[in-house]
Amino acid sequence: MGESKWLRNVRVENAYLAREGFTYGSKTKTVDIEIKNGKISDIMDHQKSNLDGNNDIDGNNYLILPTLREMHCHLDKSKLGVPWEPITPANNIVERFTSEIKELDNLSLSLKDRAKNLIETEISNGVTFFRSHIDVHPAVGQCYLEGVLETLEDYQGKLDYELVAFPQHGLLRSNAYDDVKKALESGVQLIGGVDPSSLDGDLERSLSQTFELAVQFNVPIDIHVHDRNEHGTETVKKLIEYTKQSNWQGKVAISHAFGLNDFVGEEREMVFSELAEQGISVISSVPINGRIPPLEELRVAGVNINLGCDNVYDSWSPFGTGDILGKLNRYAEIHRLTTQEALTNSLALITGKPLNIEKEKTWIEKDMDASFILVDSSSTAEFVARQNPVKFSFYKGTVVHSL
Numbered sequence: 001m002g003e004s005k006w007l008r009n010v011r012v013e014n015a016y017l018a019r020e021g022f023t024y025g026s027k028t029k030t031v032d033i034e035i036k037n038g039k040i041s042d043i044m045d046h047q048k049s050n051l052d053g054n055n056d057i058d059g060n061n062y063l064i065l066p067t068l069r070e071m072h073c074h075l076d077k078s079k080l081g082v083p084w085e086p087i088t089p090a091n092n093i094v095e096r097f098t099s100e101i102k103e104l105d106n107l108s109l110s111l112k113d114r115a116k117n118l119i120e121t122e123i124s125n126g127v128t129f130f131r132s133h134i135d136v137h138p139a140v141g142q143c144y145l146e147g148v149l150e151t152l153e154d155y156q157g158k159l160d161y162e163l164v165a166f167p168q169h170g171l172l173r174s175n176a177y178d179d180v181k182k183a184l185e186s187g188v189q190l191i192g193g194v195d196p197s198s199l200d201g202d203l204e205r206s207l208s209q210t211f212e213l214a215v216q217f218n219v220p221i222d223i224h225v226h227d228r229n230e231h232g233t234e235t236v237k238k239l240i241e242y243t244k245q246s247n248w249q250g251k252v253a254i255s256h257a258f259g260l261n262d263f264v265g266e267e268r269e270m271v272f273s274e275l276a277e278q279g280i281s282v283i284s285s286v287p288i289n290g291r292i293p294p295l296e297e298l299r300v301a302g303v304n305i306n307l308g309c310d311n312v313y314d315s316w317s318p319f320g321t322g323d324i325l326g327k328l329n330r331y332a333e334i335h336r337l338t339t340q341e342a343l344t345n346s347l348a349l350i351t352g353k354p355l356n357i358e359k360e361k362t363w364i365e366k367d368m369d370a371s372f373i374l375v376d377s378s379s380t381a382e383f384v385a386r387q388n389p390v391k392f393s394f395y396k397g398t399v400v401h402s403l
């Protein structure tokens with residue numbers, strides 16, 4: 001079933017180039033890739049004579065890299081497409097999320113149009129996988145969720161996504177349990193949360209309800225934790241405890257996780273290795289205002305780190321471009337990842353897939369989804385450091401963006 005086509009003349013990295021202990025670049029080989037039924041069905045060394053085939057795409061000798069992932073966004077909150085307006089004043093997150101609803105309701109563009117603008121922006125930057133939190137709580141009910149799902153229908157065959165039922169106004173604080181449950185019943189893929197300690201005021205009860213729903217619907221958890229100091233550290237410790245209790249290893253993520261800064265000494269080491277052991281990942285939008293968890297320290301401890309754009313011109317922040325590569329570039333600069341290897345390895349933060357550049361080995365394999373990007377870069381390191389534009393983006397064999 002299905003016709004096959006060949007993507008010819010693309011470069012894939014297969015080794016580093018080193019001299020006297022200094023890595024001065026990456027070695028690539030040029031290959032032709034057969035795509036069938038949305039998968040990579042064959043990989044061959046590039047043969048010039050094959051370039052004129054009927055069903056061929058010329059890869060222009062671009063570098064091929066895994067498709068990019070947006071692991072933390074809010075498709076229901078962006079104001080993209082609306083003429084510029086600054087954010088309104090707010091003294092704390094309660095004031096912010098209270099005024100947010102009215103602000104979004106009054107915009108000249110519908111949720112669908114705004115969500116579409118964000119999706120298109122990210123697709124043009126190489127993303128074909130989205131994890132988006134969607135507000136579900138008594139103030140908005142399932143309304144945003146329905147709008148986002150309708151929008152996503154237009155993108156079938158162009159991207160993958162998972163939605164998080166997100167009680168922005170506090171699971172307990174806003175009595176959002178029923179709304180969250182309803183969203184999960186309708187098939188939403190994850191359960192979210194926000195500051196169970198400071199916002200809900202009852203860490204134990206908030207987390208026990210979250211895990212109860214997660215287990216009942218067999219969904220992973222991704223919870224926003226901005227809390228610092230005791231609120232933050234207690235939340236992390238409880239999350240580890242509940243993860244163990246519920247056997248939810250590999251299915252829990254903490255977004256933002258600023259409180260990880262506040263562990264010291266032996267406890268810090270212990271907690272970080274527990275996070276790694278329990279497969280609890282940390283997701284960051286790499287803010288540069290100092291509110292960033294010790295991401296490289298966590299990564300070295302074996303914690304899975306993912307990046308997301310989070311705010312892209314919304315009621316919370318005037319900043320954000322919807323360019324996930326820009327976030328990785330910022331990450332690399334903050335953490336001084338300047339060597340060829342460190343820059344190359346960092347790409348996994350936005351692909352979820354290590355490149356494993358070894359002698360004569362490559363990351364592409366037969367039977368993989370044909371979802372990847374083509375970039376005009378000599379190597380991954382250059383792509384990350386120089387932020388070269390994405391020339392082509394493929395989703396399961398279909399070109400969803402080209403420059």
Ligand SMILES: [Zn+2]
Nearest residue numbers: 074133224310
């Ligand atoms: Zn968020």
